[in-house]
Amino acid sequence: MTDTVKTWLEEAAEVTKQERQHQYGSPLINFLRIAVRWTMWLQDVLEPGSYISPVDVAWMMIDLKVARENHSSRRDNGVDLIGYASCHDVMDGHMKELGYINGVQFFDEMSFEQMCALLERLSLDSK
Numbered sequence: 001m002t003d004t005v006k007t008w009l010e011e012a013a014e015v016t017k018q019e020r021q022h023q024y025g026s027p028l029i030n031f032l033r034i035a036v037r038w039t040m041w042l043q044d045v046l047e048p049g050s051y052i053s054p055v056d057v058a059w060m061m062i063d064l065k066v067a068r069e070n071h072s073s074r075r076d077n078g079v080d081l082i083g084y085a086s087c088h089d090v091m092d093g094h095m096k097e098l099g100y101i102n103g104v105q106f107f108d109e110m111s112f113e114q115m116c117a118l119l120e121r122l123s124l125d126s127k
Contacts, residue, residue, distance in 0.1 A: 012082035027087035028094040029126060031057045032119040053107040058088040
């Protein structure tokens with residue numbers, strides 16, 4: 001019997017759609033939570049009125065994987081990088097389903113308070 005080696009794309013799809021969804025829930029809610037926490041951590045260095053968005057979280061996690069890959073090449077860096085890009089896409093679709101026609105681009109127009117309110121609403125809806 002021959003073991004089939006999965007591609008990075010296949011493995012990332014499996015991990016993000018099954019394992020990570022079960023562990024962390026919706027990427028939009030999870031990345032909103034991270035964005036709020038990172039904004040709170042960085043509030044003293046961010047420009048007034050600026051915040052970390054869920055989109056920023058996705059891109060920073062991708063960048064983290066690139067930095068790790070530059071130090072030591074590992075398969076999980078590539079798989080996770082694809083997974084974070086997929087989460088960005090899933091968040092965009094979820095935002096459109098919620099009626100935000102521009103998807104995740106709406107975070108560019110949203111205030112931190114609006115982002116927190118969205119997180120609270122989605123968190124309550126998911127219970």
